[in-house]
Amino acid sequence: MMKLSxxxxxxxxxxxxxxxxxxxxxxxxxxxxxxxxxxxISTARSDSIKHGNYSGKTYADFxxxxxxxxxxxxxxxxxxxxxxxxxxxxxxRGVVMLKFMPAIGQRKYDSEKKQLFALSATEIGCLISLGPxxxxxFFHDPSMKSSLEGQVQKTLSVSPLTNGEGYFFNLAVMNSVxxxxxxxxxxxxxxxxxxxxxxxxxxxPYIMGWDQVIKPKLESIGVERPMQRxxxxxxxFEWGR
Numbered sequence: 001m002m003k004l005s006x007x008x009x010x011x012x013x014x015x016x017x018x019x020x021x022x023x024x025x026x027x028x029x030x031x032x033x034x035x036x037x038x039x040x041i042s043t044a045r046s047d048s049i050k051h052g053n054y055s056g057k058t059y060a061d062f063x064x065x066x067x068x069x070x071x072x073x074x075x076x077x078x079x080x081x082x083x084x085x086x087x088x089x090x091x092x093r094g095v096v097m098l099k100f101m102p103a104i105g106q107r108k109y110d111s112e113k114k115q116l117f118a119l120s121a122t123e124i125g126c127l128i129s130l131g132p133x134x135x136x137x138f139f140h141d142p143s144m145k146s147s148l149e150g151q152v153q154k155t156l157s158v159s160p161l162t163n164g165e166g167y168f169f170n171l172a173v174m175n176s177v178x179x180x181x182x183x184x185x186x187x188x189x190x191x192x193x194x195x196x197x198x199x200x201x202x203x204x205p206y207i208m209g210w211d212q213v214i215k216p217k218l219e220s221i222g223v224e225r226p227m228q229r230x231x232x233x234x235x236x237f238e239w240g241r
Contacts, residue, residue: 061099062199064192070109071169071186072099073196075203076118080212094207096124096200098156100171100184115173115182117156121208124200127158130167135159151177166190 061072078094095118101109117140119127126136140154155172166189173182188196205211 062195064186064188065107065109066103066186068103069184069186070101070103071184071188072101073097073199074099075207077206078209080209088212090209093120094209095119096203096207098169098171100186102182102184113182115154115171115184117154117171121204124204124207128197128200128204130158132164133160151175161187166193 059074061074063073064071074097076095076097078090079092080088081091082088098117098119099114100117101111101114104110117138119138123138126138130136135158137155137157140156141149142152142154143149153174157168157170157172159168159170161167166187169184169186169188171182171184174180175182
């Protein structure tokens, strides 16, 4: 049986460990064709755009709706703090937020029971480089290195579909305080994953804050840039759930 690569990336550590895993216990996908997929993008209302300026927040999630759960993907930009020298540095790193919601009926999903999983830059790199027969797994403890460590544990595993036409995105969230164990499973087609891979590659420099490093240099050489509104990080980080 083919061995796959497995990535184990704790949330608050930059180091990564690569562990071999076997391609086992992958769910059958015969039912997959019976589930319809809708891709949705929600944006700010057109009347909120005046003279090139945006009022309010803009929503542009990439959404995948399946029979048992939905998956929404969106970028969260980093925040910066000002130094005494007048320079700035990254205060909180940006992420790509995954939002899972369970289905409660046909094309109906329960937003009250959503679970969030924030992908770091390194974890995004793992997904971008994922091969068609490879799997990866990420472990997060939102309260790591605090007195609340271990109370909430999140595990995201991405494994290939048996037909090789996409991946399963499986999220398990164990809350020892509330005594709950939530599980979500969303099959992502090859086309849907191609969109995610392209979006991840595009947004990666922005969540790292590198666009803010390059921007002053572009302005110093007189390169014109289109007017952009100031974007702030979404406070709805995964440690709020």
